Amino acid sequence: MSNIFKLKLTALGHPNPGDFNCEDEKEYRSVILWLEDQKIRHYKIEERDGLRNIEKDSWKDAFNTYQKDLVSPVLEGTPNEQLNWLLSYAVRLEYADNVEKYKNAKVEKPKQAAPNVVSSNPLDNLDFSSPAFKAGVERVCTLAGVGPHPDPKFRLAALANILKTTPHPQPPPNEANLIQQPSDVLKLLFVQDLRDLQTKINESLVAVQTVTADPRTDTTLGRVGR
Amino acid sequence: MVVRQYNEELKYLEKINPYCWKIKMGFQPNMNVEGVFYVNSTLEKLMLEELKNSCRPGMTGGFLPGVKQIANVAALPGIVGRSIGLPDVHSGYGFAIGNMAAFDMGNPKSIVSPGGVGFDINCGVRLLRTNLHEKDVQPIKEQLAQSLFDHIPVGVGSKGIIPMNARDLEEALEMGMDWSLREGYVWAEDKEHCEEYGRMLNADPSKVSLRAKKRGLPQLGTLGAGNHYAEIQVVDEIFDKYAAGKMGIERIGQVCVMIHSGSRGFGHQVATDALVQMEKAMKRDEIDTNDRQLACARINSVEGQDYLKAMAAAANFAWVNRSSMTFLTRQAFAKQFKMAPDDLDMHVIYDVSHNIAKVEEHVVDGKVKTLLVHRKGSTRAFPPHHPLIPVDYQLTGQPVLIGGTMGTCSYVLTGTHQGMTETFGSTCHGAGRALSRAKSRRNIDYKEVLEKLENMGISIRVASPKLVMEEAPESYKNVTDVVDTCHAAGISKKTVKLRPIAVIKG
Numbered sequence: 001m002s003n004i005f006k007l008k009l010t011a012l013g014h015p016n017p018g019d020f021n022c023e024d025e026k027e028y029r030s031v032i033l034w035l036e037d038q039k040i041r042h043y044k045i046e047e048r049d050g051l052r053n054i055e056k057d058s059w060k061d062a063f064n065t066y067q068k069d070l071v072s073p074v075l076e077g078t079p080n081e082q083l084n085w086l087l088s089y090a091v092r093l094e095y096a097d098n099v100e101k102y103k104n105a106k107v108e109k110p111k112q113a114a115p116n117v118v119s120s121n122p123l124d125n126l127d128f129s130s131p132a133f134k135a136g137v138e139r140v141c142t143l144a145g146v147g148p149h150p151d152p153k154f155r156l157a158a159l160a161n162i163l164k165t166t167p168h169p170q171p172p173p174n175e176a177n178l179i180q181q182p183s184d185v186l187k188l189l190f191v192q193d194l195r196d197l198q199t200k201i202n203e204s205l206v207a208v209q210t211v212t213a214d215p216r217t218d219t220t221l222g223r224v225g226r
Numbered sequence: 227m228v229v230r231q232y233n234e235e236l237k238y239l240e241k242i243n244p245y246c247w248k249i250k251m252g253f254q255p256n257m258n259v260e261g262v263f264y265v266n267s268t269l270e271k272l273m274l275e276e277l278k279n280s281c282r283p284g285m286t287g288g289f290l291p292g293v294k295q296i297a298n299v300a301a302l303p304g305i306v307g308r309s310i311g312l313p314d315v316h317s318g319y320g321f322a323i324g325n326m327a328a329f330d331m332g333n334p335k336s337i338v339s340p341g342g343v344g345f346d347i348n349c350g351v352r353l354l355r356t357n358l359h360e361k362d363v364q365p366i367k368e369q370l371a372q373s374l375f376d377h378i379p380v381g382v383g384s385k386g387i388i389p390m391n392a393r394d395l396e397e398a399l400e401m402g403m404d405w406s407l408r409e410g411y412v413w414a415e416d417k418e419h420c421e422e423y424g425r426m427l428n429a430d431p432s433k434v435s436l437r438a439k440k441r442g443l444p445q446l447g448t449l450g451a452g453n454h455y456a457e458i459q460v461v462d463e464i465f466d467k468y469a470a471g472k473m474g475i476e477r478i479g480q481v482c483v484m485i486h487s488g489s490r491g492f493g494h495q496v497a498t499d500a501l502v503q504m505e506k507a508m509k510r511d512e513i514d515t516n517d518r519q520l521a522c523a524r525i526n527s528v529e530g531q532d533y534l535k536a537m538a539a540a541a542n543f544a545w546v547n548r549s550s551m552t553f554l555t556r557q558a559f560a561k562q563f564k565m566a567p568d569d570l571d572m573h574v575i576y577d578v579s580h581n582i583a584k585v586e587e588h589v590v591d592g593k594v595k596t597l598l599v600h601r602k603g604s605t606r607a608f609p610p611h612h613p614l615i616p617v618d619y620q621l622t623g624q625p626v627l628i629g630g631t632m633g634t635c636s637y638v639l640t641g642t643h644q645g646m647t648e649t650f651g652s653t654c655h656g657a658g659r660a661l662s663r664a665k666s667r668r669n670i671d672y673k674e675v676l677e678k679l680e681n682m683g684i685s686i687r688v689a690s691p692k693l694v695m696e697e698a699p700e701s702y703k704n705v706t707d708v709v710d711t712c713h714a715a716g717i718s719k720k721t722v723k724l725r726p727i728a729v730i731k732g
Contacts, residue, residue, distance in 0.1 A: 215553060225383040
């Protein structure tokens with residue numbers, strides 16, 4: 001957390017962001033006061049007295065009131081969360097005041113270890129939490145006799161295991177067509193994929209043959225038998 | 227073996243529908259599961275006749291009848307489901323040819339048996355299509371047959387024309403069709419349209435004897451003898467237009483090339499070596515079988531694993547072999563038509579293995595199980611949407627190539643869901659012998675056979691005409707009966723019928 005505080009304080013131009021210790025009550029309070037005095041400026045100067053009394057116990061009440069006045073979403077949060085929100089709020093205000101100055105700033109993207117692969121396979125983008133998915137799994141599981149489990153993905157894995165190791169269950173007659181047609185489509189798509197793959201394999205083999213092939217015959221070796 | 231009267235034997239057999247018979251427990255001792263075989267009324271007679279003959283007093287020697295062999299397989303440790311006889315079933319070494327059986331990999335007692343794979347490991351059929359029409363080929367049929375004959379060495383003791391040294395062979399055994407691909411003998415699309423993508427990954431050439439490698443090295447790219455052949459065929463009938471279209475077969479009269487071959491002497495040696503090892507393992511692990519020919523070892527034993535690794539290497543050998551012949555066929559056509567094989571659209575439709583053991587997943591009693599599936603004279607026939615079939619056939623089911631006999635027609639079928647549940651995704655593999663080789667030689671004259679083919683307008687090139695009668699259509703069951711039974715029983719579906727116009731043979 002303190003790293004974020006440091007970054008945000010630096011962005012806001014705090015005089016010594018590196019030394020700030022959020023665990024120290026006094027420093028915490030003085031940063032809040034600094035934020036209101038220099039950046040947020042929600043109250044008029046005379047209204048800031050409550051926050052200015054850093055040494056007094058009444059400061060806590062003043063801080064609560066202040067957060068309520070700002071409509072902070074983390075009123076119930078930990079002091080660190082409250083400070084974080086205030087810092088973010090201050091950054092937003094700072095940006096809004098100087099849009100022209102900041103809008104051309106570019107964020108240096110951190111380098112990703114793996115390239116971001118966007119899958120074109122619709123199966124990869126299935127929404128596993130959707131009711132349709134859950135209902136589908138439920139239905140097939142009942143057919144295959146897979147017992148209940150709260151996680152539909154878990155049941156799907158069990159189903160896959162069953163389908164791989166045992167003969168497929170017969171669909172009920174009234175649903176036979178419903179299952180036959182999509183499975184026919186899947187089979188045809190699969191055959192097409194397989195054909196593409198086989199063609200690529202053949203092309204590779206032919207490419208290798210251009211290097212290795214040297215078919216020869218020698219008719220003097222031949223001998224017809226009895 | 228239990229000796230009973232024929233009438234007593236019949237009590238253990240029950241016809242459960244017009245195309246399927248059940249072999250009940252007790253038909254042979256120690257059966258773990260029931261047996262089953264698929265036949266129509268014509269094939270049924272052959273089956274029962276064979277059993278009847280064996281019941282006659284004084285009948286010893288030779289193979290046991292097919293029904294007995296199916297039941298003996300049902301008594302092997304670890305078998306699941308049923309021991310299944312396909313319509314082309316006939317007696318073989320240990321297992322009947324046309325018998326499939328699956329063993330639970332999860333059961334430590336389960337076995338693998340070289341007899342359940344056969345001596346010609348990964349014997350199989352490959353079908354190439356062209357964009358030619360029968361009328362383009364008829365005028366130069368003789369030249370084309372001769373050209374194929376010149377390119378693909380045939381017969382016992384034939385040697386291939388693709389130069390290979392010992393190191394090449396090691397690599398080929400490990401890489402299978404990937405080797406052919408790397409060296410440029412086949413196209414990338416060929417691999418795509420091949421069972422297992424033309425490579426068994428567990429192949430380990432170090433588990434193969436030097437003797438097998440020595441036998442195999444000069445034989446790569448040769449057709450071999452026996453029932454192996456390369457045929458120029460034309461599309462005679464299309465039963466399933468959509469499935470045929472997916473295979474690039476668009477019209478009646480379209481020219482295709484079928485290659486039926488295996489792993490030659492290499493696979494034979496691998497199987498022979500394994501049988502010796504397994505006899506020892508059986509004694510050690512106290513594995514009891516009804517028939518001495520059913521030599522086997524636990525899948526997890528050293529012998530079992532060594533066999534599976536060597537068998538995989540032999541399977542890879544067979545794929546390289548068929549791939550080399552694909553290359554040579556394309557060359558022969560390109561020369562005759564003065565066009566690139568590309569422009570002749572000479573793509574591999576599919577390549578099936580009908581002598582192999584593979585680890586597959588199947589549903590047994592409502593549970594997915596990992597099984598070691600033995601298919602001997604039986605073709606894998608996976609249904610639509612099975613993950614192990616090429617993408618182009620995902621909607622039609624796996625193409626199943628059924629080679630007929632010399633001079634008769636061949637078929638392309640597709641796998642079905644019913645076959646997946648009933649027969650572990652397996653179907654027939656060809657016509658299936660009706661007469662033994664010796665019997666054929668006694669009863670049929672080779673000149674007559676050749677004359678007959680000529681009269682049918684079929685060009686023929688053979689290395690050893692005197693053995694032709696062993697392969698005469700009369701020695702085999704009628705392939706149409708076999709295929710119709712599979713179709714009617716629902717374990718695979720008829721797609722295309724092909725008829726030969728030129729044959730080259732060992």
